Amino acid sequence: MKNLIKNFGLFFLIFLIIAVGFSVIEEGKVKNERVGIQEFVNQIEDEKIESVVIRGGEMEVVLRDGQKEIVKKEVGQTLTELLYDLGVEKEKISKINIDVKDSEGWQFWLMNILPFLLPFLLIGGFVYFMMRGVQGANSKAMMFGQSQAKESGNDPNKRVTFKDVAGVKEAKEELKEIVEFLKFPKKFLDLGAKIPKGVLLLGSPGTGKTLLARATSGEAGVPFFHISGSEFVEMFVGVGASRVRDLFKKAKKNTPCIVFIDEIDAVGRKRGAGLGGSHDEREQTLNQILVEMDGFDQNINIIVMAATNRPDVLDSALLRPGRFDRQVVLDNPDIADREAILKIHARKKPLAKDVSLRKIAERTPGFSGADLANILNEGAILTARRNKKIITMDELFESIEKVMLGPERKSRVITVKEKKITAYHEGGHAIVAHFLPNADPVHKISIIARGRAGGYTLKLPTEDKHMYTKREYIDEIAVLLGGYLTEKEIFGEVTTGATSDLRRATSIARRLITDYGMSEKLGPRTFGEKEEMIFLGREIHEQKDYSEKIAEQIDEEIAGFIKLAEGKAKEIIKSKKDVLEKVVARLLKTETIEREEFEHLVGKKK
Numbered sequence: 240m241k242n243l244i245k246n247f248g249l250f251f252l253i254f255l256i257i258a259v260g261f262s263v264i265e266e267g268k269v270k271n272e273r274v275g276i277q278e279f280v281n282q283i284e285d286e287k288i289e290s291v292v293i294r295g296g297e298m299e300v301v302l303r304d305g306q307k308e309i310v311k312k313e314v315g316q317t318l319t320e321l322l323y324d325l326g327v328e329k330e331k332i333s334k335i336n337i338d339v340k341d342s343e344g345w346q347f348w349l350m351n352i353l354p355f356l357l358p359f360l361l362i363g364g365f366v367y368f369m370m371r372g373v374q375g376a377n378s379k380a381m382m383f384g385q386s387q388a389k390e391s392g393n394d395p396n397k398r399v400t401f402k403d404v405a406g407v408k409e410a411k412e413e414l415k416e417i418v419e420f421l422k423f424p425k426k427f428l429d430l431g432a433k434i435p436k437g438v439l440l441l442g443s444p445g446t447g448k449t450l451l452a453r454a455t456s457g458e459a460g461v462p463f464f465h466i467s468g469s470e471f472v473e474m475f476v477g478v479g480a481s482r483v484r485d486l487f488k489k490a491k492k493n494t495p496c497i498v499f500i501d502e503i504d505a506v507g508r509k510r511g512a513g514l515g516g517s518h519d520e521r522e523q524t525l526n527q528i529l530v531e532m533d534g535f536d537q538n539i540n541i542i543v544m545a546a547t548n549r550p551d552v553l554d555s556a557l558l559r560p561g562r563f564d565r566q567v568v569l570d571n572p573d574i575a576d577r578e579a580i581l582k583i584h585a586r587k588k589p590l591a592k593d594v595s596l597r598k599i600a601e602r603t604p605g606f607s608g609a610d611l612a613n614i615l616n617e618g619a620i621l622t623a624r625r626n627k628k629i630i631t632m633d634e635l636f637e638s639i640e641k642v643m644l645g646p647e648r649k650s651r652v653i654t655v656k657e658k659k660i661t662a663y664h665e666g667g668h669a670i671v672a673h674f675l676p677n678a679d680p681v682h683k684i685s686i687i688a689r690g691r692a693g694g695y696t697l698k699l700p701t702e703d704k705h706m707y708t709k710r711e712y713i714d715e716i717a718v719l720l721g722g723y724l725t726e727k728e729i730f731g732e733v734t735t736g737a738t739s740d741l742r743r744a745t746s747i748a749r750r751l752i753t754d755y756g757m758s759e760k761l762g763p764r765t766f767g768e769k770e771e772m773i774f775l776g777r778e779i780h781e782q783k784d785y786s787e788k789i790a791e792q793i794d795e796e797i798a799g800f801i802k803l804a805e806g807k808a809k810e811i812i813k814s815k816k817d818v819l820e821k822v823v824a825r826l827l828k829t830e831t832i833e834r835e836e837f838e839h840l841v842g843k844k845k
């Protein structure tokens with residue numbers, strides 16, 4: 240539309256210029272008097288004429304007294320012929336200075352034809368521009384079925400290799416094999432080995448799946464065709480399938496290469512399981528992917544990589560041999576990997592000497608690679624906002640909390656009373672965590688609002704943990720209840736600030752029984768079949784695979800676990816009130832307490 244307006248504007252401008260041009264030419268002529276042929280002949284007879292300049296059908300006549308006039312004649316006829324015909328004497332004619340200027344030339348055309356032609360030209364031009372606009376839109380519609388796959392990987396500036404991916408050792412090891420296949424396929428084919436076609440990268444969001452796929456192509460030095468599963472799912476049925484076709488067509492022209500289908504779960508969900516609309520479309524797209532993967536034979540050196548964080552929902556046809564039979568799992572990084580990832584992302588950032596990436600790695604268990612990259616980025620932004628030149632530990636710690644909990648909201652107005660309640664609430668969490676042997680040590684307490692939380696107590700395991708015991712869970716529940724119980728103990732009533740604590744405590748207690756088999760009474764089994772149903776978005780549906788009677792027992796057990804944890808927490812809050820008061824007083828004064836200071840106040844954790 241914008242284009243159309245622009246074109247139209249341009250057109251209008253040209254029109255204006257032409258019109259002005261015309262009027263100028265006309266103007267020049269208006270000054271000269273127009274006379275008829277007879278008058279002209281009379282003037283010749285009277286020898287009044289000095290010279291004549293003939294331009295096509297017009298003659299500019301200059302009289303001896305300096306006056307000028309315009310005389311029209313027929314175009315085809317020459318002046319002499321005309322004058323003979325009118326019976327003018329030869330002698331008189333020869334006295335006139337006759338000059339013929341490119342008689343039938345451009346001016347003639349301009350003067351005579353253009354006025355007629357111009358409207359047609361204008362209309363024609365307008366129609367042309369209109370058509371072009373429509374055609375543009377049309378051709379876009381025609382492009383719809385083509386894949387929007389972006390080819391990259393050959394640009395040496397943006398090339399990523401395994402060096403840019405920290406950690407994920409096993410995954411890299413697996414992918415090195417793929418690199419070999421791409422580089423030296425003959426080596427394998429000669430031995431009769433089948434080159435794998437598909438590699439599926441599995442890992443939670445931000446673990447570097449996309450990055451690793453790109454790095455594989457960089458390492459092998461082959462083109463990389465990248466498309467995201469969600470791009471397949473469009474408004475029109477059939478578009479996805481045609482995009483797949485197009486994608487593979489492009490890839491086949493560029494072998495060896497990697498085709499990367501990001502977020503394949505968007506199309507590769509179990510077929511026939513969904514409710515709702517777009518599901519036919521997904522099925523077609525998925526079928527097309529399968530057809531294409533089966534279609535090219537061993538000699539064509541295309542490796543199809545795909546990534547997902549939901550392997551559980553993938554259609555089993557995708558995972559069959561000959562398709563995505565290689566599966567590479569990317570874990571969240573452990574402490575050493577976290578440090579390595581931080582190092583990679585710190586490469587181009589000026590860090591102060593006191594910055595210890597190890598310390599940051601210690602503080603960030605459970606963070607993904609993307610989170611870690613984000614910490615350094617936020618740190619840099621914060622440093623810039625503080626008008627400093629180098630990033631210090633201060634900014635980085637701040638960023639960790641920002642990434643974890645959302646930005647600090649110092650401006651949130653809280654009353655003195657609210658501040659006091661928050662201080663007791665967080666202090667309660669902290670001392671319960673401190674005095675329970677199986678709870679993680681406290682790293683920081685703060686009563687500054689952050690994200691949606693009014694305050695927070697940050698406690699972190701001393702090392703990365705993958706397994707938890709029942710005791711640890713019970714202590715965890717006790718710590719969660721610590722805030723609530725302290726409010727109750729001190730003020731005699733509770734506030735809404737404890738909602739999310741209670742919800743989490745309850746959910747942990749339930750999982751202990753239904754998922755982990757940690758209840759003595761109900762024994763080693765799970766309760767409830769979790770199944771994902773897709774209807775208007777995402778929804779986890781739990782299917783009850785137990786009786787009402789068991790349901791009652793589960794409820795009782797949940798209550799029992801919570802009671803147990805509550806008892807533990809209460810005892811600490813009552814017996815360590817003096818320590819609590821110390822912590823609260825400090826919190827009200829400084830609003831945050833770091834680990835060292837906390838230990839100074841309450842002693843080292845046993």
Ligand code: ADP
Pocket residue numbers: 403404405406407442443444445446447448449450451546580583607608609610612
């Ligand atoms: P995913 O596709 O698994 O969701 P990405 O590959 O998009 O994750 O990762 C997002 C960003 O996180 C990457 O661009 C990179 O900056 C960073 N990142 C993640 N994992 C790593 C890693 N192992 N090494 C270096 N950077 C990483």
Ligand code: MG
Pocket residue numbers: 448449450501546
């Ligand atoms: Mg990704």
Ligand code: ZN
Pocket residue numbers: 664668722723736737740
């Ligand atoms: Zn709380």
